[in-house]
Amino acid sequence: MYKSAKVRADERFLIVTADDFGLHQAVNEAVEQANRAGVLSAASLMMGSPATADAVRRARRLPRLRVGLHIVLADGTATLAP
Numbered sequence: 001m002y003k004s005a006k007v008r009a010d011e012r013f014l015i016v017t018a019d020d021f022g023l024h025q026a027v028n029e030a031v032e033q034a035n036r037a038g039v040l041s042a043a044s045l046m047m048g049s050p051a052t053a054d055a056v057r058r059a060r061r062l063p064r065l066r067v068g069l070h071i072v073l074a075d076g077t078a079t080l081a082p
Helices: 025-036 052-060
Strands: 017-021 042-046 066-070
Touching (some): 017 025
Parallel strands (some): 017 042
């Protein structure tokens, strides 16, 4: 399903990115399943969330999953002390 880096001018692509990777184990499972099925390209990882460690373990097993940082400014537990 994944193509090489060579792209023709007339080709179009859809990049599907999952939000809230790490929020909950069920979200992480859905991200993993969608990536393995070839329909999900990337996910944004929430570092201070309850299932972050689970998300990181899953991401390490998924070499085709691109992971970005989801910055949470207004909700959840602070990652650093005030």
